Amino acid sequence: MDELIEQFAVEARELVEQASGDLLALEADPGNRERLESAFRAMHTLKGSVGLFELGPMQDVLHQAEDLLSKARAGDIAVDVALIDPLLAVIEWVEECIDGIVETGRLSDVQEKQASRLFGLLTRDVSDRPRDEPDGGEPAAASAIASDWALRLLAQMPPNDRGGSLVAIRYEPHPECFFNGDDPLATISRLPDLRHVELSLKTPPPETGHYDPFRCNLVIEALCGGPLAAVEAALRLIPDQVTLVTLADPAAEASASDTTPARLPERASTTMRVESSRIDTLIEIAGELVTAKNSLVPLAQDARESGNASLARRIHASHQEIERLVGALYGAVTQARMIPLEHSFRRFPKLVRETSAKLGKAIDLVIEGETVEADRDIVESLFEPLLHIVRNSLDHGIEPEDVRKQASKPPRGRIHLQARQRGDRIEIDIADDGRGMDAARVRQAAVERGLITAQDAPALSHRDALQFVFAPGFSTASAVSDLSGRGVGLDVVRRSIERLGGTVEMQSTQGAGTIFTLKLPVSFAMTPLLVIEVGGERFGISMADVIETHKLAANSIQPVRAGKAFVLRDRTIPLLFLADLLRLPARDTDAEDLKVLIVRSGDDDVGIAVDAIAERAQTLTRPLTGLLQAVPGIAGTTLLGDGKVLLVLDLEELIG
Amino acid sequence: MTVTLKQKTVRLSGSCGVEEADTLVEYLTSRPDLEVDLRAATSIHTALWQALMMFRPPITGPAPPPLLPDAVISAVTRFLTRPL
Structure with a gap:
């Protein structure tokens, strides 16, 4: 049970x-x-x-x-x-x-x-049809009388407006209804698919001079094509003043009775439900196979060194074959983890609907590309950052209707959530047509927060200045809290997207709106890693982060203010020591050549000195989960051929 | 003022709420020769429509975009053009 x-x-x-x-x-x-x-x-x-x-x-x-x-x-x-x-x-x-x-x-x-x-x-819907079920619900006499006016109304209606089932409405507003704030003609105007209206006066016009303008003397009769439920909804505040009769369309009736028995189209099921943990186990095994396969390389090396070149070649050939199969296996299992972005996206229509009602703003949400697929972890982890961005747009981006009207914008705001696949990455745009951000204000706030000097600020491009909203701590700056509130928590958004191996960018035009673009991997693919040594420990660094490796003579290092730098191809590049960044014991480097990784940090190249560059490996890096998530500077973990766990560094976070 | 009198024409402009019915009826009762111009009105309360139906002055407008759905406007028009 x-x-x-x-x-x-x-x-x-x-x-x-x-x-x-x-x-x-x-x-x-x-x-x-x-x-x-x-x-x-x-x-x-x-x-x-x-x-x-x-x-x-x-x-x-x-x-x-x-x-x-x-x-x-x-x-x-x-x-x-x-x-x-x-x-x-x-x-x-x-x-x-x-x-x-x-x-x-x-x-x-x-x-x-x-x-x-x-x-x-x-x-209370169309299921009751007075003309066919005379003894259903209402007393027959009442419905016969009611139908009288309804049928007369139907006869008054131009023939080409008929068709489909109709609802006849007789609305006799209460004489004092104007005092209740009623506007009967406006009420009638809101009926769905209003086809025909007849107006009459309850009492003939009195002698002039005795007319009371605040007494309602109208009888309104109408025919509309909307379903009874919709009509009732439109008239829900005045149920005592209206009489409704449904007039069924004979043609529709006949066809309806054919199709009403609910029959499901028989569809052969091509899917099965599998617990996600089972797929995860498969992926783990595939990941272990990757590492197990890597151990064949040193084996071939051993064979070659012991003089058995042909064995070495055979091992090498098997290694390649296994590598291909493992790659295919890994691809197939990751495919099984792929789910459409819809899983995250579909929570937004309701959210936008509710929030916009709460805020009193009329906002349309347009969703595109929800069928694009990505790894389940990525799709699920996307919801929070997306929510953050969408909420920002709702709260601060989209202006109230009167402000929009003044700015000659359509009164309804619009948020566009669009996803597309670009090779092995997905891109998601979250665009609003709201008030946008003021780059000058962001620039000023960045100066106030000490993120940039007042001298450098004017040189920043509009676009670059805006990126400061992602800076940690920028969020709490009181100076920007009224800056469409945008800075709030965007550093968190950026961090969670980066943890998934993605990036986030923002563009904004004041008065025209803001667009966030998230770029993410489709899945946690096998990535080439560079294994380095520092302070007696080994760490992985994604090859994608490393532009080149460089051997640097100790005497070519120049002190620059508090730091160090060196010249590479006529450019001065700041030099950082990974041991310092990781707070590991530094080696005495004065006498030796340095191994330096040139990596990109923002728009600049930075040299990072390591003790040794050990090897390259194809591995599967999984993002950290649980408590480890909070450890700064670590992008994830991976297993090495010898079964050891290797921490993969997030260089950008370390440098920043 | 959303109900204003200029020469021989009562002009309804903007959003004409129920409270304007009084002014309109005063004009219409005081001078039977007045015309009513609805072209500048953006919304007209039922109380004013009812007054127009009672006094049946010559009417200009309303202008598009429609104040009310066609079916309602044509019902008013039919009422006003129906012989007494």
Whole structure:
């Protein structure tokens, strides 16, 4: 039983996510057939799995929700806010219930009450058709009278506006309704797919002079094509003043009854659910194979040295063959860990929807490229930094509507989340059309924070100046807190992206918006490492960081202020000692030549002196997890051929 | 002022709320010869529409973009052009 519930929880959460993603997509694009089908399937499957347990009320709600989606599929009801809002409410409710169900196997009392409320929201829909079910619900006489005016209204409507099922509305505003702030014609105007309106006066115009302008004397009758639920939603504040009648379209009715029985398209399943830890084990084994294979190289060396050149050649040949296979194996297993970015992206529509409502800003979120895939760790770790950037855009980037209007911008703000694949890397843009950042202010704040001298500041390009928002500590500077609040925590964003092996850049134009570009690896690929020795210990450095290695005579080092430098091809390059950076005991280097790695730090080259350069290795570097994550200067760990763990240094962090 | 009188024309401009109904009705009751110009209005409260339907003055506008959906505007128009 427990296992069954656990399985249910996993599946239900997935289905909830699927349905909520589909519904939000439908809200933006009601004509999206695929999303409608997908939402229906999710609801259908969810109902099915709920049916395994004693969750009657939830079953009823989901059944009703599925029914509505099935009607929408048949084209019987429109896909619009009035349909989607209650369905989203159902999905959210299901999501909230899952934890409780796992614990107790049932719904709480509160949740059961919510169920009946949700059920009410859903059932007041087009399912009742007065003309076909004269004895369903209302007394027959009442509906016959009601239909009278409705049919007359239908007759008044120009024939070419008819078609589809219609809702007839008779709205007799209360005479005192103006005092309640009602604006009846505006209310009617908000009805979905309004086709026809007739106005009349309850009482004939009085003698002039006796007219009370604040007494409502209107009767409004209207026909609209929207689903009953949407009409009811639009009129929810004045239920006592309106009468509604649904007028079914005979043609639609006939076709609807053909398609309503919910039948799922039979699809052969081509996927299977595998626990991610199993795939991780495979990857670990593949990683160990990589290192095991590396030990063949010294073996071949031994064979050659002991005079057996042919054995050495054979070992070498096997090594190459194994290397190829291990590479393929590793590629295949990493492929199994790839998931679409959608897993992180799909949480944003809801977030933006809720936050923008809370902030009172109208904001559209456009998502593109959510099908681009990357390693599961990368996709999942991306959510936090993305969230940070999107929140910044919502809070500080996008201006309030009145400010936007003054700036001749469209009143609705826009955030564009776009992903694309570039070779073995992915690029993600997060662009907003908000107020942008003031480079001059960033520059000034950078000077105030001592990040740059006042003399150097003006020489900085607009773009370079903006990058200071990523500087650690810049965030807390009170001087920039009103600087669209942007600096806040962006150093954290940069660090988490860099930990994933990525980079983050920002461009901003004041008044026009800001764009963040994240560049990340698709997966944690095997990378060539340079193994170096310093202070008696060995460390790995990614070859990608090293521009060249250089042997430096001790006497060519020149002291420059507090530091040291040397000249390489007519350029002065600062020299740092890795032992100092790692706080390891320094070797007496005065007499010897120095081994120096030339690495790039920002826009400058820096020389880093090490004791020895040991070897090169193809290894798989995994990012640090848990407590180790907080250790600065360490990019990850890798296994060496001799089975030892090697720390891989993050040079940029060490230098900075 | 969103309801203003200039020569023979009552002009509704901008957002005309329910509170303007009084002013409009005063003009319309005091002078039956007045015309009403809706072209500068951006929104008109039902109370004002109702006053127009009661007094049926000659009306110019409203101008596009529509203040209300076509179906509502044409209902008002039909009402106003219907013989008493």
